[in-house]
Amino acid sequence: MTYQFINNDHGRFACSQYGPEWAGPDGDRLTLAIGLLQDTPSGQINIDFFVQHLEFEPSIEVKSIIEAATTWTVNEDATTFLHAHQNKYIVALTTSNTLSKYPAFQAKAYDAEVQEKLSVAWNKEVFGVSQGAYVSQAQHIVASGSRLGMKAQVDENRLIWPPRQLNSTAQRIANAQERLSETATILTWTRLSSAGAPSEFSERAPILGGVSTVLVSFDKGPQGVFMLADDDENTPKIEDTVRFEIRRLYGQDGMIHYGTKAILNNF
Amino acid sequence: MVDVAMVGAGQTKFGNHPFGLKGMWSEAIEKAIESVDNDFHPKSVDEAFIGSIAFGGSQLGNTAALLTEHSGMGGVSVRRVENACASSGFALRDAWMAIKSGQADVVVAGGIEKMNDLSASRKRYWLGVSGDTEWERLAGLTFPGTYALTARRYFHEFESTHDDLVHVSVKNHMHGFQNEVAHLRKEISFEKANSGFMVADPLTLYDCCPTSDGASAVILVADHLAHQYTDTPVWVKGSGAGSDYLALHDRPSITQLCATQAAAKRAYSAANISAGDVDLAEVHDCFTIAEVLATEDLGFAARGMGGKFARDGEGRRNEGSVTINASGGLKSKGHPLGATGTGQAVEIFKQLRNQVEPTRQIRDAEIGLTHNVGGSGATCAVHVFGRER
Numbered sequence: 001m002t003y004q005f006i007n008n009d010h011g012r013f014a015c016s017q018y019g020p021e022w023a024g025p026d027g028d029r030l031t032l033a034i035g036l037l038q039d040t041p042s043g044q045i046n047i048d049f050f051v052q053h054l055e056f057e058p059s060i061e062v063k064s065i066i067e068a069a070t071t072w073t074v075n076e077d078a079t080t081f082l083h084a085h086q087n088k089y090i091v092a093l094t095t096s097n098t099l100s101k102y103p104a105f106q107a108k109a110y111d112a113e114v115q116e117k118l119s120v121a122w123n124k125e126v127f128g129v130s131q132g133a134y135v136s137q138a139q140h141i142v143a144s145g146s147r148l149g150m151k152a153q154v155d156e157n158r159l160i161w162p163p164r165q166l167n168s169t170a171q172r173i174a175n176a177q178e179r180l181s182e183t184a185t186i187l188t189w190t191r192l193s194s195a196g197a198p199s200e201f202s203e204r205a206p207i208l209g210g211v212s213t214v215l216v217s218f219d220k221g222p223q224g225v226f227m228l229a230d231d232d233e234n235t236p237k238i239e240d241t242v243r244f245e246i247r248r249l250y251g252q253d254g255m256i257h258y259g260t261k262a263i264l265n266n267f
Numbered sequence: 268m269v270d271v272a273m274v275g276a277g278q279t280k281f282g283n284h285p286f287g288l289k290g291m292w293s294e295a296i297e298k299a300i301e302s303v304d305n306d307f308h309p310k311s312v313d314e315a316f317i318g319s320i321a322f323g324g325s326q327l328g329n330t331a332a333l334l335t336e337h338s339g340m341g342g343v344s345v346r347r348v349e350n351a352c353a354s355s356g357f358a359l360r361d362a363w364m365a366i367k368s369g370q371a372d373v374v375v376a377g378g379i380e381k382m383n384d385l386s387a388s389r390k391r392y393w394l395g396v397s398g399d400t401e402w403e404r405l406a407g408l409t410f411p412g413t414y415a416l417t418a419r420r421y422f423h424e425f426e427s428t429h430d431d432l433v434h435v436s437v438k439n440h441m442h443g444f445q446n447e448v449a450h451l452r453k454e455i456s457f458e459k460a461n462s463g464f465m466v467a468d469p470l471t472l473y474d475c476c477p478t479s480d481g482a483s484a485v486i487l488v489a490d491h492l493a494h495q496y497t498d499t500p501v502w503v504k505g506s507g508a509g510s511d512y513l514a515l516h517d518r519p520s521i522t523q524l525c526a527t528q529a530a531a532k533r534a535y536s537a538a539n540i541s542a543g544d545v546d547l548a549e550v551h552d553c554f555t556i557a558e559v560l561a562t563e564d565l566g567f568a569a570r571g572m573g574g575k576f577a578r579d580g581e582g583r584r585n586e587g588s589v590t591i592n593a594s595g596g597l598k599s600k601g602h603p604l605g606a607t608g609t610g611q612a613v614e615i616f617k618q619l620r621n622q623v624e625p626t627r628q629i630r631d632a633e634i635g636l637t638h639n640v641g642g643s644g645a646t647c648a649v650h651v652f653g654r655e656r
Binding site: 191 | 395400401402403404405406411419420423466468469470521
């Protein structure tokens with residue numbers, strides 16, 4: 001499991017495997033929050049306090065991201081509150097609108113120099129590397145259920161993912177409703193050197209030694225291409241299985257675009 | 268129906284070209300006109316089609332009119348054609364159809380791209396925009412990545428290894444070494460080609476074509492005008508095109524290009540030939556694995572046998588069943604994106620008229636083929652050429 005969870009009298013808390021000082025190469029308080037909400041029975045949630053502690057502005061509003069990626073509903077009158085530690089990478093679910101005490105978490109060893117370099121790289125990419133491939137803001141919003149919630153359309157008993165407008169007889173396909181399988185099988189993979197990576201990843205790729213991508217097959221047919229996360233110690237193989245988590249994808253024009261990344265199972 | 272003859276063809280040297288867009292295009296047109304045996308006046312052109320992806324990585328408009336204005340064709344009906352790296356392959360097809368339909372008698376098809384005066388960051392941005400930007404690119408893929416995914420899957424499905432790709436690289440560098448217009452004119456050993464740094468695992472530097480500047484153009488005329496310009500026209504016997512899903516993940520199989528298969532079937536049918544009739548083929552080897560797939564999709568090798576085809580040297584000049592990429596292909600001759608498709612046609616024009624350097628002439632060639640692919644296979648144009656009508 002990538003995240004650590006602690007339950008106590010104050011609420012339910014989460015941080016990354018790296019502990020409270022770092023959310024990981026492509027993590028932040030929002031990705032931690034989504035991990036926490038996905039691991040907790042759903043309900044309604046108030047995010048007013050949480051959104052005050054995000055490092056960067058998301059490309060679509062936090063409410064939309066949470067509702068696309070989890071089964072929770074954001075409601076300003078809800079009595080369950082989402083919190084984030086203002087200095088550390090810990091998030092919490094509580095029934096109190098104030099929270100001052102956070103528990104201690106373990107931390108997997110990591111290279112602090114890499115952490116610092118990645119932090120600088122994210123800043124450069126978000127604000128300095130604006131030339132990425134054009135994907136309209138409207139498309140990010142329209143496809144959020146599929147990108148973040150992994151929901152597929154159903155057409156003639158087939159699952160369609162990523163989403164399409166019209167089918168092969170030019171009939172409109174209903175919006176995505178059915179969730180893809182939680183794991184998928186690797187059909188093929190590659191690791192791009194930093195020189196070969198898209199410009200969106202130009203600052204991070206050299207630090208990470210490149211970026212890995214997998215083409216996977218879900219149950220019932222759909223296939224997808226995903227960036228591999230947390231693969232620094234493991235090499236994928238064809239027929240390995242992966243699971244999925246919401247992570248930062250890239251930054252552009254001062255905002256972070258979030259999406260789904262694959263993580264090797266069995267490690 | 269009208270038959271279509273190619274009476275002129277010319278191109279710049281591919282590589283780092285000292286000229287800008289206007290200068291390169293003018294040079295290609297100048298050489299195309301020079302290659303016409305009898306008098307040819309640019310004012311006789313009825314239509315022009317110019318392939319380019321992005322004119323130096325920038326979204327300039329109305330560039331086709333600018334280029335014809337600077338090459339003696341001011342006032343001609345012209346437009347830009349964009350289908351990624353297959354842009355001028357489709358420009359050639361549009362030109363062929365314009366004559367076939369009887370709407371034009373004299374047509375220029377060409378292509379151009381300026382790539383080597385870009386900053387590294389702009390080039391990295393640009394080289395990925397012809398794929399699926401919403402899902403593939405944001406998963407970290409550029410074209411080396413998509414073809415690497417294909418290569419690894421190909422090795423998994425068939426009896427083939429990276430060594431087969433090395434054979435493709437060595438062959439194409441051997442062919443391109445003697446081509447005066449090639450970008451990378453150097454022969455490489457198997458050992459060197461097998462030791463390049465990893466670009467996208469399992470593809471190394473020597474599996475990837477260079478980014479080149481270049482322009483190319485061909486002059487097509489209707490059959491009744493062919494002998495006004497030359498006694499030895501090259502006939503464009505067939506044209507076929509196809510398309511496929513843009514993203515790999517939407518394709519039932521990533522180890523074959525359905526767009527190529529469809530384009531080849533249509534071109535062979537139009538030319539009334541089969542794959543076995545082809546003597547030389549300029550195929551779209553943007554990455555070595557792409558040539559392996561092309562030899563299968565065009566029908567030169569059975570499915571899954573493209574690796575063995577390369578391993579056995581079947582595509583070597585004047586040795587195998589069909590010469591593949593006598594020019595050096597994209598791997599050695601170079602790949603100026605929008606100029607590549609008609610650049611392939613220039614090579615076929617010269618080969619079928621015995622006008623290439625003597626050391627690299629294909630003996631007794633009667634039928635030539637060009638195969639121009641856009642992106643990772645979303646678009647493809649195939650043309651069949653012959654000495655005989």
